[in-house]
Amino acid sequence: MSAEQQEIKKSVREFAEQEIRSHVQEWDEAQHFPSEILPQLAQLGLMGVTFPTEYGGAGLGYVEYVAILEELARVDGSVALIVSAHNSLCANHIRLRGTEEQKRKVLAPLARGEKLGCWSLTEPGSGSDAGALRTTAHLDGENWVLNGVKNFVTNGHYADVCVVMAATDRRQGKRGISAFIVEKETAGFIPGKKENKLGLRASDTAEIVLENCRVPKGNLLGQAGEGFTDCLKVIEKGRIGIAAIAVGIAQGALEASLSYAQQRKQFGKAISEFQAIQWKLADMATEIEAARLLTYRAAALADQGRRVSREGSMAKLYAGEVAVRATNEALQIHGGYGFIKDYPVEKFYRDVKLCTIGEGTSEIQRMVIARELLRS
Helix, strand or coil: CCCHHHHHHHHHHHHHHHHHHHHHHHHHHHCCCCCHHHHHHCCCCCEEEEEECCHCCCCCCHHHHHHHHHHHHHHCCHHHHHHHHHHHHHHHHHEEEHHHHHHHHHHHHHHHCCCCCCECCEECCEECCCHHHCCCEEEEEEEEEEEEEEEECCCCCCCEEEEEEEEEEEEHHHHHEEEEEECCCCEEEEEECCCCCCCCCCCEHHHHHHHEEEEEEHHEEECCCCCCCCHHHHHHHHHHHHHHHHHHHHHHHHHHHHHHHCCEEEEEHHHHHHHHHHHHHHHHHHHHHHHHHHHHHHHHHCCCCCHHHHHHHHHHHHHHHHHHHHHHHHHHHHHHHHHCCCHHHHHHHHHHHHHHCCCCCCCHHHHHHHHHHHHH
């Protein structure tokens, strides 16, 4: 990393330590969405990391982006996920396929952090099989009318802007899916059930109900029927962000384990002096570093304008599964204390599982990687 990139990473670490760490347990217990820190995130440029300065963004690359997410997740994965869903999914979809007018009107306030974004593809009956969505959109005069139910929408209750995928031609299957920009105040756009989650509980995950939700023709994002193809391009880079969150959570768990192992005494000495503990720490550190390198490699390729379908999936698959193993070992090192909320590894253990599920399960990543290998 360059000196500038290292400075960005350092500044985000300091922010996370000073402004987030003392609230982590409180926010998690209360399932409190930390709206109060969004202006600070915006001031640091974290709500528009990879977007051009002409649209209010920070004008940085994906290497900086994954460094930022890693440092946030090292302290609180919930905050990292809020930032990731806003940047990688909602705002990035608008940047990828938006018209100049849409970018000026919608992307710019998102990138400046004046508004918060969410993105809705998944439905109760279509998760990994995203192309089977049932939400519909039909043209009625000068408006599209949307009807359906979305779920697992990150930032759903608090977002000002939502990118919604809906079928405009059910007969065409995946080729009949389109994307729409829907603003929060639109009639018929109804944030529904708030999910009561295992982990990442300060991150809002919501159901979105669309009941005769009318949006102007100009809110179509990209071309009609190309929404699913565009979604794959958005998720391709979004997976790099999830990999970075996994690395950050794993790093936080490793640091907590190192500290605990040197302080905890059994049989007359620190448990860090026992080979069983040393080998756990060594394996954790090695796998985390390998996951970090895969993640930064995918980010560097994205910065070169390269396709990162295979590399992004490799990073997410490996980082997510490494992070699950690392947090499991961290809890084991802590023993009984790892099972109580006075120590941070209990939360890392709960939070990290999403990294093997969100934006494509580990099984889907293996399918993507295999498909890319067989094409080459």
